[in-house]
Amino acid sequence: MSRILLFLATLCLLPSCVFVLNDMERAYETRDFQFDGAGIRLVEIDSYNGRVTLDHNSTGDGSVTCTARFYASGKSETIAQDRLAEMTVEAERDGDVLRIKVPPHSELGTNNAGARLDLELPEGVLIDLRTSNGSVEMDAAFHQPVIRSSNGSILVRALSGPIKVRTSNGRIDIHDWAAPGKVEAKTSNGGIDYLGASMDFELVTSNGPVHVELPADWNGKGYVHSSNGSVHIKSDGRLQADLRASTFNGKVTIDGPSMEGEGVLTVETSNGPVRVSHGG
Numbered sequence: 001m002s003r004i005l006l007f008l009a010t011l012c013l014l015p016s017c018v019f020v021l022n023d024m025e026r027a028y029e030t031r032d033f034q035f036d037g038a039g040i041r042l043v044e045i046d047s048y049n050g051r052v053t054l055d056h057n058s059t060g061d062g063s064v065t066c067t068a069r070f071y072a073s074g075k076s077e078t079i080a081q082d083r084l085a086e087m088t089v090e091a092e093r094d095g096d097v098l099r100i101k102v103p104p105h106s107e108l109g110t111n112n113a114g115a116r117l118d119l120e121l122p123e124g125v126l127i128d129l130r131t132s133n134g135s136v137e138m139d140a141a142f143h144q145p146v147i148r149s150s151n152g153s154i155l156v157r158a159l160s161g162p163i164k165v166r167t168s169n170g171r172i173d174i175h176d177w178a179a180p181g182k183v184e185a186k187t188s189n190g191g192i193d194y195l196g197a198s199m200d201f202e203l204v205t206s207n208g209p210v211h212v213e214l215p216a217d218w219n220g221k222g223y224v225h226s227s228n229g230s231v232h233i234k235s236d237g238r239l240q241a242d243l244r245a246s247t248f249n250g251k252v253t254i255d256g257p258s259m260e261g262e263g264v265l266t267v268e269t270s271n272g273p274v275r276v277s278h279g280g
Contacts, residue, residue, distance in 0.1 A: 024073045024112070027080035033089050035064040037122050041096035048102060048132040049114020051152070056140040057120040064091075064098065065120045072105065073112035083108060087115060135170065141178070153190065159183075171208065177215065191229065199263075205229065209272070214239065216279075219263035230272035233265070239278040241265040247274050 037043075037057075043064065045052065050069070057063060070087035074080035086106060092099040105113040110132060121127070127145040129136060135152035138145065141160035153170035156163065162181035165172055171190035174183060183201040185192055191208035194201065199220025203210055209229040212222070216237020224231055230250070233239075240261025245252045250273035259265070259276065267274050 024075065025077045025080040026071055026073045026112075027077070027084040028069065028071045029084055029087075030067065030069045031089075033066040033068065033091075035066070035091045035098065035100070036062075036093075037064040037098060037125070038062045039096055040064075040098045040122065040125055042098070042126040042128065043121055044097065044099045045117070045119065045127070045129040045131075046099070046101040047115060047117055047130075047134065048104070048110045050102075050116035050131075050134045052117045052129060052131055052134060052136050053119065054127065054129070054136075054138045054140065054142065054145075055118075055120050056123050062122050064100070064122070066100065067118040068102070069116040071114060072108065083113065087113065089115070089117070136165075141176075141180075154185075159196070172205075219261050221263060222265045224265075224267045226269040226272065228271045229269060230274070231267050231269050232275045233267065233277070235278040237279055239263070239265065239276065243267070243276060245274045245276070247272065250274065252276075 057065060066089055068089050070084060072080055072083035072087055074083055083105060090101050090103055102115045104110050124143060127142045130148045133151045134149060136147050136149055137155045139157050141158040143161040145163050147154055147165045149167040151169045152167060154165045154167055154172045156174045159176040159178050159180040164184045166186045169189045170187060172185045172187050173193045174185060175195045177197050180198060183196060183198040186204045189207045190205060192203045192205050192210045194203055195213040197215045202223045204225045206227045210224050210226050210231045212224060212233040214235040217240060218235055219240035239259055241259060241263030243259040243265050245267040247269045249271045252274045255277040256279055
């Protein structure tokens with residue numbers, strides 16, 4: 001294993017600045033990092049206290065670029081600036097795996113410090129992303145991404161393979177009409193909005209509504225569960241599937257022809273109505 005602290009193109013895009021927040025000084029600084037991504041199969045990302053965005057690298061040179069907006073707090077501007085200077089992004093190469101991490105601050109840990117990361121990655125790499133407190137946005141299709149947030153929303157705008165996303169607190173939106181394989185989305189507190197063509201999906205929330213929009217002539221396997229919220233499934237075409245729906249506090253409504261076919265669509269909610277709308 002080789003450990004690489006890659007500051008190949010480290011650049012402060014904006015001068016550091018300081019704000020006062022809750023009687024604490026908070027310092028900010030933006031820096032750019034570039035990592036060697038040649039031959040990389042998997043990119044693992046570990047961050048905290050800040051949004052993470054994922055996109056393709058437009059240069060096509062196989063590099064991984066990261067724009068990080070760091071912040072750190074202190075009782076004075078000097079303390080905040082000194083703590084900010086310790087913040088960085090580390091990269092570690094292990095064979096065909098590249099691990100990118102915002103290490104916890106030596107003094108603050110993951111409290112009163114963090115970073116927003118905007119990452120551009122080579123097409124075709126696998127993604128395994130974990131953030132302890134922050135939203136995630138994926139704007140380009142990556143193969144078999146796994147995305148986890150302990151507190152933050154997740155937005156996916158493009159898919160090219162199976163995907164697993166999970167957040168402990170936040171809504172999930174997956175909007176792509178590709179049929180990439182199985183789509184798995186789970187949140188403990190938030191709604192789920194899925195617009196796509198996967199023939200195998202599992203959408204689970206403990207608290208929030210679920211909205212699903214499927215293409216014409218869908219006949220796959222779908223499972224939708226909400227412990228507290230309504231469920232609406234819509235298609236402009238006919239859903240060729242057996243509907244297995246249950247709710248303890250609400251009613252099940254089908255707008256359109258009776259549902260039957262090769263597929264199976266299971267819908268469960270403990271508190272809210274279930275509505276399925278499809279054409280003939």
